Amino acid sequence: MPELPEVETVRRGLALRMEGRRLARVEQRRPDLRFPLPPRFRERLEGRRVERLGRRAKYILVHLDGGETLLVHLGMAGRMVLVEPSARVARDPHDHVVFVLEDGTEIRFNDARRFGTMDIVADDRLFDHKLLKELGPEPLGNEFSGPVLEERLAGRRTPLKAALLDQRVVAGLGNIYVSESLFWAGLSPRRLAGTVKGPRAERLAAAIRDVLERAIAAGGSSLRDYVQASGELGYFQHEWAVYGRAGEKCPGCVCTLGIRQIVQSGRSTYYCPARQR
DNA sequence: ACGAGAACCTGTTTGC
DNA sequence: TGCAAACAGGTTCTCG
Numbered sequence: 041m042p043e044l045p046e047v048e049t050v051r052r053g054l055a056l057r058m059e060g061r062r063l064a065r066v067e068q069r070r071p072d073l074r075f076p077l078p079p080r081f082r083e084r085l086e087g088r089r090v091e092r093l094g095r096r097a098k099y100i101l102v103h104l105d106g107g108e109t110l111l112v113h114l115g116m117a118g119r120m121v122l123v124e125p126s127a128r129v130a131r132d133p134h135d136h137v138v139f140v141l142e143d144g145t146e147i148r149f150n151d152a153r154r155f156g157t158m159d160i161v162a163d164d165r166l167f168d169h170k171l172l173k174e175l176g177p178e179p180l181g182n183e184f185s186g187p188v189l190e191e192r193l194a195g196r197r198t199p200l201k202a203a204l205l206d207q208r209v210v211a212g213l214g215n216i217y218v219s220e221s222l223f224w225a226g227l228s229p230r231r232l233a234g235t236v237k238g239p240r241a242e243r244l245a246a247a248i249r250d251v252l253e254r255a256i257a258a259g260g261s262s263l264r265d266y267v268q269a270s271g272e273l274g275y276f277q278h279e280w281a282v283y284g285r286a287g288e289k290c291p292g293c294v295c296t297l298g299i300r301q302i303v304q305s306g307r308s309t310y311y312c313p314a315r316q317r
Numbered sequence: 318a319c320g321a322g323a324a325c326c327t328g329t330t331t332g333c
Numbered sequence: 334t335g336c337a338a339a340c341a342g343g344t345t346c347t348c349g
Contacts, residue, residue: 042342074325074344098343116343117327134327153326155343171344198320207344214342261342305321308340 042114044179044212045255047098049274050120055093057122057145058102062089065140073136073156074115084160085110085139096167097175097211107163111171115155121148175211179248184210186242193241196233201304203233210248216261216283219310221248223282223292228316229302229309254279282310290315 042050066085068077078084085104094101100120102110114120123129125144137149137158149156161169176192177184192209193200203209204218213221222229225247227240236244255261260274277284281291286301295314302309 046342113343116341152328153341153343155325157344196319202320205343216342306323 043214043217044098045252046260048095048256049260051093051095051100054120058090059092061141063139064142067138069136073154075157077158078160096172097207109161109163109166111159111161113157115151117153118151118156121150174208176209179210179212179252186245189245190237190241193233193236198233199229199304200231200233201229201309215307217251219283220251220281224251226316229311
């Protein structure tokens with residue numbers, strides 16, 4: 041669900057509340073999410089101070105004192121629900137992990153589908169962690185460019201759509217932002233990934249960066265169950281050019297075809313067949 | 318080795 | 334209106 045812009049929005053919201061504070065109490069309300077939580081999960085977190093909140097791809101990195109980091113992935117439907125100390129809001133059955141700060145503020149990890157993940161990792165081996173080590177470049181980082189993207193797509197005989205969902209190619213895109221990026225780059229989601237070279241790769245890298253930056257500026261896309269840590273809604277869904285707009289007129293050209301919806305590797309893809317080649 | 322599809326789990330939307 | 338099927342922002346595993 042949450043893709044890079046939503047995760048970044050949540051990270052920023054949580055940073056305001058969590059950085060510099062201690063995790064006074066941690067409640068683990070079931071043994072597993074997508075995978076089992078690590079042994080002694082609660083004991084290893086209680087009393088630790090949150091130094092800083094970082095992000096890698098769709099993972100939130102809660103850097104703790106004592107040289108360890110809590111890794112959090114929101115999966116498809118995961119949320120971090122902030123509850124003020126004064127607010128007596130009833131627990132939801134899907135609040136699987138609750139972090140209570142020194143001042144009584146609660147951060148509830150809520151994830152009905154349980155596709156989310158958490159782990160505790162030693163800082164000196166953080167990027168060797170199996171969930172992080174294969175990830176491709178950060179699309180908003182300096183290391184991302186047309187030539188880098190071209191190299192990562194080279195030789196791939198899968199549709200471009202599928203390749204961009206592969207977190208080893210570029211890290212952080214999901215189903216919405218792949219469709220949006222391809223629209224702005226003018227590239228067909230059905231094109232063979234390995235054919236994206238030179239100016240096309242440049243356009244695609246630029247489009248990815250631009251769409252993600254605009255989405256973060258809008259606080260992400262709120263749809264069904266996604267909300268910012270603060271509880272506010274993001275509003276980038278109103279700026280979607282193609283996602284969820286099957287049959288509507290293409291916003292970028294005069295064609296009469298309208299936006300088409302197809303299914304690729306089991307997921308919906310939206311695109312303008314006239315503008316995107 | 319690579320790519321397509323199923324699987325994981327629950328809630329919401331769609332269609333008959 | 335009611336019910337069942339289809340679908341949902343992600344990732345990993347299996348199979349060909």
